[in-house]
Amino acid sequence: MGISVKQLKNKTYELLAVLGKALSSPVRLELLDILSQGPRTVESLSKEVGQSIANTSQHLQVLRSARLIDAERKGVFISYSIADPQVLVLASSLRRIGELQLAEIQELTRIFLTERDLLEKVDCKTLVQRIRRAEVTLLDVRPVREYEAGHIPGALSVPLEELKRHISRLPKDREIVAYCRGSLCAMSIEAVKLLRKSGFRAVRWEESVADWVARGFSLKTGKAA
Numbered sequence: 001m002g003i004s005v006k007q008l009k010n011k012t013y014e015l016l017a018v019l020g021k022a023l024s025s026p027v028r029l030e031l032l033d034i035l036s037q038g039p040r041t042v043e044s045l046s047k048e049v050g051q052s053i054a055n056t057s058q059h060l061q062v063l064r065s066a067r068l069i070d071a072e073r074k075g076v077f078i079s080y081s082i083a084d085p086q087v088l089v090l091a092s093s094l095r096r097i098g099e100l101q102l103a104e105i106q107e108l109t110r111i112f113l114t115e116r117d118l119l120e121k122v123d124c125k126t127l128v129q130r131i132r133r134a135e136v137t138l139l140d141v142r143p144v145r146e147y148e149a150g151h152i153p154g155a156l157s158v159p160l161e162e163l164k165r166h167i168s169r170l171p172k173d174r175e176i177v178a179y180c181r182g183s184l185c186a187m188s189i190e191a192v193k194l195l196r197k198s199g200f201r202a203v204r205w206e207e208s209v210a211d212w213v214a215r216g217f218s219l220k221t222g223k224a225a
Contacts (some may be wrong), residue, residue: 022066027051028059032082035069036069036210037142037181039081056098077148092214095183109183122203123204126217127177137171139193140179148218150209153178157224161186167198168206175201182208 003011021026030049034040040048046056055115063069068090070083082088097103114203131152132134140147146148147157160180170176176195180187183206194200209219 018066022062022068025059025062027055028063029091031056031059031063032068032087033181033184033210034138035082036088036091037146038161039072039079040119041077041079043077043198047079050100086214088210089214092210099183113189122205124170124205124207127203127205128223131177132217135174137174137176139170139176139180141189142178142180143225146181148221148223150221153218153220155179157207158189158191163191163194167195167200169198170195172200175203177203177205179207182206182211 024030027049029158033047034045034048040167042053045060046053049056051059060069060071061119064071064080064207067083068087069080072079091213099109127136131138131154134154138152138155139158140151141158141160141163142198142202143159146166147159151157158170178188178191178195180191185208192202192204
């Protein structure tokens with residue numbers, strides 16, 4: 001005997017609710033955000049989210065049960081990673097909806113950027129077109145391992161802590177666009193402040209590699225040049 005339409009709906013909504021439950025924790029949302037930058041061990045993740053290894057492991061198991069992340073054993077360690085590129089799309093969409101619909105997030109973002117003298121708006125659509133046409137110098141200021149795990153094609157890897165050392169090598173005849181882990185990350189803000197102070201035309205792109213994938217574009221992997 002087959003299943004009815006009602007049974008199909010009920011079961012589908014029940015399974016989708018598992019996803020909703022997995023996304024209902026601030027810690028788990030942060031874990032997804034970190035994992036969107038590349039694979040991590042539970043030890044590394046626990047340090048980044050400020051949780052014990054035991055608590056972090058429990059949150060990871062919830063995400064894994066919802067099939068949002070995968071786990072792979074490498075020697076004595078287990079490495080966690082995003083299960084599918086569509087999970088990046090989901091994470092990006094959730095953040096975008098929050099920024100559009102929740103006034104509290106908008107106000108927090110305004111205060112955050114005002115305090116750092118970086119409140120100007122960047123036309124993301126035009127900027128994406130310029131990035132794809134290689135009309136700007138694109139800097140990925142995240143740690144090298146995150147760049148190697150996945151970066152926007154054409155981006156140069158210049159981690160924030162190394163920017164001062166490499167700044168003289170950057171071209172001054174083109175606008176520089178710096179990006180990091182997204183709108184909740186300050187690395188690109190600090191990079192732009194340093195670049196402008198050194199006489200460069202620079203802007204911050206508040207989107208992340210997850211947002212890039214959500215726009216339908218692919219990432220490039222591999223070592224920095």
